[in-house]
Amino acid sequence: MQLMNSAFSGPSSPTPGPAPPRPPLWPPLDFGLGALACCGACVFTNPLEVVKTRLQLQGELRARGSYCRLYRGVLQALWVVGRTDGLRGLQKGLTAALLYQGLMNGLRLGSYAQMQAAGVTDGPCWSLMAGAAAGALGAFIASPAYLVKTHLQAQTVAAIAVGHQHNHESLSSALLSIYRREGVCGLWRGVNGAVPRVMVGSAAQLATFSSAKDWIIQTQWFSPLSSLNTLCAAVMSGVAVSVTMTPFDVISTRLYNQPVDQFKQGRLYCGFVDCLLKVCAAEGVGGLYKGMTPVFVRLAPHTTLSMLLWDVLRQRALPYTH
Numbered sequence: 001m002q003l004m005n006s007a008f009s010g011p012s013s014p015t016p017g018p019a020p021p022r023p024p025l026w027p028p029l030d031f032g033l034g035a036l037a038c039c040g041a042c043v044f045t046n047p048l049e050v051v052k053t054r055l056q057l058q059g060e061l062r063a064r065g066s067y068c069r070l071y072r073g074v075l076q077a078l079w080v081v082g083r084t085d086g087l088r089g090l091q092k093g094l095t096a097a098l099l100y101q102g103l104m105n106g107l108r109l110g111s112y113a114q115m116q117a118a119g120v121t122d123g124p125c126w127s128l129m130a131g132a133a134a135g136a137l138g139a140f141i142a143s144p145a146y147l148v149k150t151h152l153q154a155q156t157v158a159a160i161a162v163g164h165q166h167n168h169e170s171l172s173s174a175l176l177s178i179y180r181r182e183g184v185c186g187l188w189r190g191v192n193g194a195v196p197r198v199m200v201g202s203a204a205q206l207a208t209f210s211s212a213k214d215w216i217i218q219t220q221w222f223s224p225l226s227s228l229n230t231l232c233a234a235v236m237s238g239v240a241v242s243v244t245m246t247p248f249d250v251i252s253t254r255l256y257n258q259p260v261d262q263f264k265q266g267r268l269y270c271g272f273v274d275c276l277l278k279v280c281a282a283e284g285v286g287g288l289y290k291g292m293t294p295v296f297v298r299l300a301p302h303t304t305l306s307m308l309l310w311d312v313l314r315q316r317a318l319p320y321t322h
Contacts (some may be wrong), residue, residue, distance in 0.1 A: 025317060028115060033313045034109030041305035044099045047090035047112040048298030049097060053153040055291035056253045057163030061268065061282040070160050084160050093152035095171045100145035102210040104198065108138035124165050127207040133203025134300075135169045137193045144187040146194055150256040164259040174233055182264045190256035192272045197248035204244045209237040209307055219236040226311060233309040238300035246295045247288035251275045 013108035025033070051074055059067040071077040081089050111134040112121070121127040139146075149167040151174060178186045213233035222228040254275050258268040269275035279287045 008162050020029050023316060027110065029317060030113045030314070031106045031110030033317060034113070034310055035106030037309035037313055038101040038105035038109070038302075038306040039098050040309055041302045042097050043094070044305065045298050045302040047078060047081075048074070048294050050081060050090060050092050050153045052291045052294035052298055053150060053253055053257075054081070054156075054160075055294060056250050057257060058290070059283065060163055060200065060254065061278060063282060064284065064286070069169065074297055077294070080160055081156070085156055090156075093149045096149035096152055096174075099171065100142050100149055103145060104138035104142035105290060105306065106138075107141055108134045108198070108202055109206075111137055112202075113314070117211075121210065125205065127210055128203045128259075131203040132199040132303065133204035134206070135198040135200075136195050138202070139198035140188075140191060142192040143194050144175060144178075146252075147178070147187065147256050148189055150190075150253055154257050163257050163277050166257075182260065184232055186260075186264065189260070189266070190252065191274065192314055193248070193252035195254035196272060197245060197252040200248050201241050201245040203213075204240040205237050205303055208240040209233050212236040227308070230308050230311045231304065234304040234311075235300070238303035238305060239296075241303055242292075242296040242299045245299065246292050247276075249295055250279065250290055254279070264316075275304050 055071050055075060056270070058069065058071055067180070071080060078090065085092070112130055115121055115130045115134070121130045124136070148168065148171055151168055152171070153164045154163045155161070155167055168177065175187065178189075181191065213229055216229050217224055218220070218234050251272060255266070255269055255272070258266045261267050269278060276288075283290075
């Protein structure tokens with residue numbers, strides 16, 4: 001399966017099949033295009049990420065009905081944040097989010113593309129494993145940026161605050177403050193929740209996108225060279241990511257945002273499994289799906305935009321590199 005098979009299928013082919021193996025792009029260029037595509041999508045979807053973070057932290061470790069619900073849905077939450085914090089409040093943590101998207105998805109998409117060009121992703125199981133491995137690499141390297149992003153997106157005025165408030169001033173001051181207080185390891189706090197989250201999401205996204213695009217081209221819904229093939233595959237990929245990733249996303253958000261005691265240990269959770277068990281015990285299984293709507297509303301367009309931009313950019317770059 002090849003992400004770029006539309007570039008090799010002529011419009012006159014009656015029954016297009018799987019594309020022949022293609023040479024990879026120059027690795028730094030491939031990594032850069034992945035970062036650029038996802039950063040472009042992030043600018044448009046960051047307000048939904050802010051809302052998703054607030055919804056996931058609301059009522060933390062409290063039974064349903066035992067707390068005041070400040071945020072009651074995507075539209076209401078967007079209105080509350082915009083009314084209280086202004087338009088800038090809807091883009092909180094954007095710098096950290098762009099850094100995270102650039103690092104994580106540059107490594108993730110670039111690594112997957114290199115493995116795909118080498119034939120490692122042939123077959124559904126191998127495609128899932130390659131996507132998961134690429135996701136784990138990207139999530140680990142970019143974890144400090146996601147940590148700060150979560151802190152910045154959670155913090156707000158007391159009237160609408162949920163979760164622990166870290167009160168950072170900026171990306172750089174947050175990184176410096178965490179380093180001074182907890183050392184280098186503190187910058188990777190919560191990575192044990194981030195890696196499974198991105199592994200699951202990456203495997204679902206990349207494997208679904210590749211398979212869906214091959215299938216759509218073979219069914220000849222559109223011209224083999226049409227970007228609509230990529231768009232439809234990206235939409236299917238976005239749905240798959242949203243359904244599989246939400247519980248991991250909730251756990252990751254909780255682990256990243258929890259306060260730290262004097263021994264540099266999390267005050268609420270000591271790891272992924274502990275967080276999972278505590279959320280289920282206090283909030284029920286439904287607690288793992290808090291923010292499901294904004295997760296879908298954000299991930300579906302983000303996946304669609306990023307995969308579409310990535311595929312188009314790589315198609316445009318291919319003639320100049322080979």
